[in-house]
Amino acid sequence: MGREMPKVSDCSVSNCAYNSNKACHAMAITVGDEPNDPTCDTFFQSSTHGGAKDATAGVGACKAADCQFNEEFECSAPNIHVGMKEHEPDCLTFQPR
Ligand code: SF4
Numbered sequence: 001m002g003r004e005m006p007k008v009s010d011c012s013v014s015n016c017a018y019n020s021n022k023a024c025h026a027m028a029i030t031v032g033d034e035p036n037d038p039t040c041d042t043f044f045q046s047s048t049h050g051g052a053k054d055a056t057a058g059v060g061a062c063k064a065a066d067c068q069f070n071e072e073f074e075c076s077a078p079n080i081h082v083g084m085k086e087h088e089p090d091c092l093t094f095q096p097r
């Protein structure tokens with residue numbers, strides 16, 4: 001049985017092209033630069049905002065293997081929060097093992 005893709009319940013990174021009204025409208029995001037660094041890899045800046053306005057992003061993949069919710073490079077949390085942390089757009093649901 002497949003499992004549901006976790007949703008990005010909110011994202012406060014308002015200068016990202018996929019963000020509007022504190023929601024992420026990419027179809028799916030990728031998280032994690034390093035095992036212990038849960039950066040949103042999908043973040044990018046543009047003068048126009050994009051994404052599918054009726055979509056709420058899922059977490060398509062996560063490379064932050066040091067997170068308790070990470071199972072074989074996929075996220076098993078029910079949903080995640082994203083926001084700025086130390087000048088980077090990060091998954092705030094990250095929990096070190
Ligand atoms: S979750 Fe990532 S891609 Fe989506 S709006 Fe936030 S920073 Fe941008």
Ligand code: SF4
Pocket residue numbers: 031032038059062063064067068069070071074075076077080091092093094095
């Ligand atoms: S909660 Fe953990 S496994 Fe899920 S996206 Fe965030 S850092 Fe990755």
